[in-house]
Structures are given as structure tokens and as C-alpha cells.
Amino acid sequence: MGGDNPAEKALILHRARLSDPNFIFAHFSHSPDTNYSKLKFIIASSVTEACNNSVLLLGPRGCGKLAVLELVLDDLLKEYPDMITTIKLNGLLHSDDKCALKEIARQLCAEHQLSFSKLASFDDNNQFMIDILRECGLAHKTVIFVLDEFDLFAQGKQRLLYSLLDAMQSVSSQAVVVGISCRLDADQLLEKRVRSRFSHRKLLFLPPSKEDLQGLIKHMLLLPTDSNIPEDYTTEFNARLLKLLEDGRCRDIIDTLSTSDSTFNHLIRFLFIAVCHMDMKLGFLTLENFKAALAGVQRQPKLECLKDCSVLELYVLVCMMRLELREQESYNFNTIMKEYSSIHDTFQTSDYFARNVCLRAFEHLLQRELISLVDSRGHTQSVEYHPVKLLISAHELHLGLKSYRCCPAILQKIVDRG
Template identity: 60%
Template sequence: MSTGAAADAQALLRCRLSDPRFSLSPSPSPDSNYSKLKFILSNSIFESCNNSVLLLGPRGCGKTTVLELVLRKLQTDHPDRLSVVRLNGLLHSDDRCALKEIVRQLCTDHQLIFSKMASCDDNSQFMLSMLRECALAHKAIIFVLDEFDLFTPGKQRLLYSLLDAMQSVQSQAVVVGVSCRLDADQLLEKRVRSRFSHRKLLFLPPSMEDLQRLLRQILFLPTDSSFRHSDFAVKFNAKLSVIFNGEGFIDILNSVVGVDNSVSHLLNFLFCAVCNMDSGSGFLSLGSFKSAMLSVQRQLKLESLQDVSILELYILVCMKRLEAKDCGSYNFNSIMKEYKGLQDASQTGAYYSRQVCLRAFEHLLECELVGFTDNNRGQSLSIEFRAVVLLISSHELYQGLRSSRNCPDILLQWFDRENPKSHAY
């Protein structure tokens, strides 16, 4: 029976971790961003005032989550009083495209027929009349602009017309901009800035206590009747509390949170842990947390260095030597010269032809361990003549060499000779 319980528990936890609602505390305090945002939006519905708000904060701190929660709550509480138009700066940064999208969404919301052929003028006229009609019908329109900072390059025509529409009596709308750039409102042109009502809600990563609380809230199984195997749940929770209080876990948590204390990072970590749950016993152990930490903190460059062939390692070391010699820019031909020089000096006999080396070189380019420095201006030149540069630092290279399975010792010697101090760290 425990397998069934384990599977159920795992499924439940996974659902929770994917559901944004759980990352929010059940009863948000009045000071929380949730309540403030809800107040601003419901003001617009009830008092028919226009507003514009910016949600700012580092990525992963819950801006979009909170916004979606507020919108969902308002839509369930007051159906038919709200109409939402969603734009994304990555998709609709062009003004015409954005306007068309706004009109399309408004049309689908109200079951009107939309024509793709309508001109920009028609669309803006339609938007204004729609705003007017909805205001007469006591409906509020909420414009959500994700990646707000991507709407700002150019003439900012869309922002200007939206914010200008907020200034007329004939509309009942809110413009909500979501951005991770903290200076998003500085990007606005002065005309647009003047029309923007400078309401900002700042979303910060939670503190350590909040994170601990969140952890417990998410991972503890419910012991009431909503979960079928209640005794399993009790055991699970007990085990989990023990782990939480242990030293090892605190270290793990600190190292995870020390890198990135945003909520999404923590949720990623927990998801990995839940996936690493022991399916036999169905309990979370310290080991699962450890492996989760390792998977979250992978060193990708190192891993790709470990996969690289010996010839490629040779090429990398040659490049390093060239850079250490401070000879300015170099290209593949210079690398070949160095390579030849090294081979002559050490007589290893592993001397490959130019063509083979070129192949290896191209592979390094693909892995982005090396790269061109000429910014595509030298497209006309062939690869052998273009200037290249190492994209990994000597420290990483050294570590890669050391951890590589089949790195010949001679390489390490060469490396050490050239860079005596670089691997001190």
C-alpha cells in the first residue's frame, strides 16, 4: 500500500509545486502586495477611476503570480465586470502589432467579429469606442503589459495612446505593467512619464523565515481527509520535520538560497527534490535534497570540458598560451603554429593534420568554448583567418583539464608552466 501512497504523495507535491497559488500565504496581510494590488484594481471597478501601476522586482519573486491571482479573484467575485487584455513585450513590441492584438482580444472577449485587415487608424478608433462603451456598461478593462521595458524602445506610441486614454472621462481602465528592470519607469519618454501615475509595487524576495515557512507549507502533506493515506502523511511529516531541523539540511538550504533567494529558485529546488524522492519508501530524505542541490548547481562549462576530446584540449591549451604571450589577436593559423611548436618540442607524436584540427576547432566553436571577436564583420573570411578568443577563463580551463578523464599529463605541465599562479584559486 505504501507504493500507492508514495505515488499519491509525489503527485500531490508536484501539483502543489507547479501551482502558483501555493506559494502565496493563505491569508495575505494588508501590507502585502496582493492586498494593495487588489485594492487598486477594485477601486477601478467600483469607483470607475483610471489607474496605471508598475510591478517591479527581480525575476522570480511572484509579480505575475500575484497579478494572476488578483485577477482571478476579481473575476470570480465580480463576473462580467472585468475584461482583461494581455500583452507581452517579447511578442508585441511593435506598436501596430500590439494594437491589433488588443483589438483582437477585446473582440474575442465580447464575441465580436475581428478582421485582420483593419488599418491602424480603425483599430485605434475601435479601441477608444470600446473603452467608452465598456465604461458606460460599468465594465473595467485591465491591460496587462508583461515585460514592460520592452515596450519602451521607439516612439512609445502604444504606451502614449494607452496612458492618454486613461486620462479621459470616457474610459474605465487600468494599465498594469510588469517588469524586472527596476528602472522601467525611467525608460519612459517625458511625455509618457507625465501621464503615468507613478504607482509602483515592489516585489522583493522573501526573507529566510518566510522561506522556511513556505517550505513547511508546501512539503507537509495534509493530515486531514483530503489526502487518502492519512497515517502515511503523518509519518511523512514527522520524518520531514526531523530532516528540517538537522544541520545538513540547513547547510543545503543556505547554499541554495545563498545563490538565489527568489521563490522560483526555491520551488525549482524543491521540485527536483520531490522528483528524487525514494519511490520505494515514499519518504523524502536528506539525500534527495542533496541530489537536488547538485542538480540545481550544475557546472555546465566544466561538464562540457569533460566531454571535449584530447585534440580539442590541445587546441585550448595552445590558445591559452597564445593569450598569455600577449600577442594580440590570433587566429587558427597561429594556433596551428603553436601546436606544431609544442609538438616539436615534446615529441609526443600525437600530431594531427590540419584538417583534423580544423574539425576539432569547429567543434569548439559550436560548444562556445571559443568564439570570434570580429562581430560578424569577417563573415567573408574563412574560419582559419578570423580572430578568435577563448571564452572560458584559465581557471575553468585548469579545472577542466584536471577533471578530464583522459587528459595527458603533458598538457597539464604545459599549462602549469605558463600559468603558475592561475590555479591558485
């Protein structure tokens, strides 16, 4: 079972690397003038100089805000053991102030081997936090609060942010608040009393540039020479990979990938699928793997959905498209049926079905979410009378009909004309 085949070992290694969100960012940790070094400087200075600090990490999703922070914290923990306590909160979990303070108390208790009381009130926990902060400050220990999804903490009354930042105003405490958000206006969401206590340090995280991509892929996929994988396999794998990355077609694939979405996460997903497609018997990555991965990452759900529609469902869609092209402001199933029968009258199609069958097809389309009800609230009527709208464009429908396996010629004609 696993282990005999070097390719399988390599695959397991690759998958472990790719599913670890921090690994990819280790690539940047050595070069200066990156967010990594800036962030490290900020936190390290407040650890060594015993001061309070706060910073916001902003940038789109999947650009490694949290991952870089964790790398920094790991490094600092090695440099200054026993001087740092990290408290991690997430806006998705702890946006409620009470719940957040409880979690802070819980993590502080776990850190300092104290017993945690579930029944403690908001004020108890608040007082506890302030006390601990003071104690830590006296012992020259830094408490680092990581607030992921920072924008969600800014909902409501912001009591947590206020009490946290207010506690940091005293000289005796020694804490850093790191907010992470994908909303670039996150600091504008703060109330005045909170904002005035917040240092407006911001670090912007951006997706990698095209030049970086090649380096990142090499960083992710080249096998290390010091692993338990046989050495001759490793050298051949790496040589083949480098040759492949030089290939123009491979560069094209990576270019297409980065034009649609050039974040780190997107790249990781792409590489993950590529690695999964690696042929175990061959044992090396090929161009086909990258092609398959590109197809796997860039999906067009609406077109896929159109391909799955039955002929009758296509008729309904085409009827709706005709109604929309005529700029009819709202229409429902009855109007569509009228259009359907008029198409039948003019073209004498063989696909003419009863009203209830069409209604079923109509409901299928609703389930497929190719069409939707306009404002489904407040209607007591049955579905036939609901106004509906198309969720696909005329162009998409056109493409869909073209790629449909045996699309009736009439539908094609109607859409071409319209």
C-alpha cells in the same frame, strides 16, 4: 496504473503544485503589508471608486510579479463579479502597436460577445477600444490592462501606450493599466507625452529572504490533509519532511541554493527536481533527493564541456591559454599550430597529429563554444586565419584538467607552470 500507490499520488500532486506558477505565492496572500495587499488595494479602489489608475510592477525575473497580479485578479473577480474585464498583453507577442491593438480588440470582443473583424485597421480598433472603454465606464465596469514585459512596449513610437493612457484621461472611462517589467528603469523608457499621463506608482518585487525560504518549502511540500491520499501516509510524510528540514545538512543545501540565486523560480525548479528524485518504493523525501536536486540546478556547463573534450582538443586549448598568457593580442589557428609544434618539440609528446586533424579538433571546440571567432562578420577568409579567443578562464581550464579522467601529465605541468 497510478492511484494505488500513495507516493505516486503525492508525486503527482507535488508536480501539479510546482508547475503552477501561482501556487507558491498564495503563501503570502494572507499576511498584510505585502505587495499582494498593496496591489489589491490599488485595483480594488479603482473598481469601487470608479477611477482610472496605472501602476508598474518591477523586480527581477522569477519573483512573481505576474503571479501575484493574477492572484489579486482572481480574488477581485470573486469579490466583484461582472465588474472587471481583464485584457492581457505580452511584450514578447504584442510589441508591435498594430498587433497589440488588434489583440485588445479581439479580447474585448470575446469578453462582450461581439464579432471580431480581422480586417479592422489600427484606427478602427483604436476607436473601438475608446468606445468600449466609455461604455464600460458608464456601466461601472473596470477594464484592467495587463502589459507583461512592459519595457518592450516602450520600444518604437509607443503609440499603443499613448492611445491607451490617453483614453484613460476622460472622466467617463474606468480602467487600470498594470505594467510588468524586469527592468527597474522601465518608466524612464517612456516618452514625455506618455510619461505625463502615467501615474508613477511602482511596486518593487524582491526575491524571498532566507527566513522565508523555510516557510515556502513547507508551504510547497507539506501534503494537505483533505486530499484523496491516505491519511496515515500524509501524516508520516509531513512528519518526516519537517524533521528533514530541521536537519543542519539540509539547511546547508538550502543556504547554498539561495546564495547563488534566491528567486522563487529557482526554488521551484530545485524542489521540482527533488520531488522527481523521490524514491517511489520508499515514498518519502530524503536528504539525497535534495542533494541531487542541488546538483541538477547548479550546473557548470563549461566544466562539463571540458570533461567531454578529447585529449587533442585539450592540447589546442592549452596552446591558446599559453598564447593568452603571453598577452598576444590576437591569434588564429596558424599561431596555435606553431605553439602546438613548439610544445611537441620541447616535451616530445606522443600526441602529435597532422594539421588537418588539429583543424578538425579546433572546429569541434568552436562547436562546443569553448572558443569563438573574434568578430566573425566581414571575413571572407577561411577559418584558419580568423582571429579567435578563449571563452573560458585559465582557472576554469585548470579545474577542468584536474577533473579530466586521464589528462596527459604534460598538459597538467604546462598549465601549472603558466
